[in-house]
């Protein structure tokens with residue numbers, strides 16, 4: 001039973017990679033009598049296997065608030081989230097809003113939160129000057145990552161979110177540096193580590209007991225795992241075709257498991273590449289998987305090919321070779337310290353063949369990627385409440 005009036009904290013969840021970031025934080029805040037965490041799902045991802053399955057896997061309750069915005073162009077999706085969330089802000093008046101990652105909903109909720117004005121102004125639960133009860137404090141978890149590639153929608157989302165956030169929780173020193181270079185007040189930056197690793201550690205025993213490879217006829221260490229969804233790889237028919245050709249060449253040597261993101265499936269079908277992959281030797285094409293089954297495939301694979309951000313980090317943590325089909329990454333420590341390497345579509349087959357024997361390569365787990373990030377975030381919020389932070 002919570003005895004004091006708790007701090008009302010909205011956790012914004014929107015798309016698949018967000019759910020692993022809010023889960024450990026939700027569970028950590030739930031234990032604190034001074035905090036009332038509320039999950040706000042914007043509905044950016046809505047399929048059962050892109051959303052609900054993750055809530056069940058990560059022991060999250062049903063979202064307390066659901067905006068149900070669905071898909072659309074960038075402006076449509078961002079605008080719909082802003083309009084729906086503004087109403088929720090005015091009705092519920094949270095003390096703090098926590099956005100995670102870099103998806104369109106992260107940006108939309110940041111804009112709605114930092115432009116809202118409560119009427120009447122409420123007593124701030126935070127002993128800091130910043131918003132003076134006029135609006136909630138806005139915190140960004142996974143702040144400071146930069147690919148320096150503004151053709152990526154996520155980069156725009158990161159830059160705008162970080163420039164508006166009151167508190168920036170970063171995963172690594174490069175992120176701190178990026179923020180300082182952009183002129184962010186150092187007192188707003190708190191390095192807390194990588195929250196994705198909290199989810200992995202929270203679910204480790206369940207992942208290790210799950211043998212997802214068995215049901216699809218594979219042996220541990222004897223397959224590659226592929227995930228693709230970035231517009232730069234899947235929206236252009238020529239690029240997608242050259243990736244499929246390279247994967248076909250690899251699949252003749254070692255089976256390839258390929259869970260298909262809805263965007264990727266749509267583009268494979270549109271370009272006649274679905275039947276090409278189905279008829280090629282060595283492919284296992286799957287629907288998107290829940291967190292535990294997917295991580296079970298990661299734990300046991302020989303190598304990963306991906307364009308995801310989070311998977312670059314998980315493979316670095318686990319020491320699994322990762323070929324990232326991008327020309328840049330906002331997560332450089334996965335290259336300098338981890339097992340990640342960047343690759344162009346035309347070099348894919350050769351790069352995979354070179355990376356296969358790398359299992360066991362020396363790698364360093366970056367500092368504060370230790371499963372304790374949620375605890376550090378909770379500590380940071382407590383410091384803000386007690387006025388022990390400058391801001």
Ligand code: UD1
Pocket residue numbers: 015016017044045046047050051071072102103104105153154229261262263
């Ligand atoms: C979004 C994020 C990206 C993140 C990715 C993880 C942005 C700009 N992009 O990209 O950073 O890495 O999520 O998946 O926010 N669709 C479904 N069912 C769903 C969700 C989407 O069928 O549950 C289809 C829709 O046709 C939609 C398309 O997938 O138009 C793309 O979805 P969207 O959320 O717009 O972008 P993602 O490519 O998933």
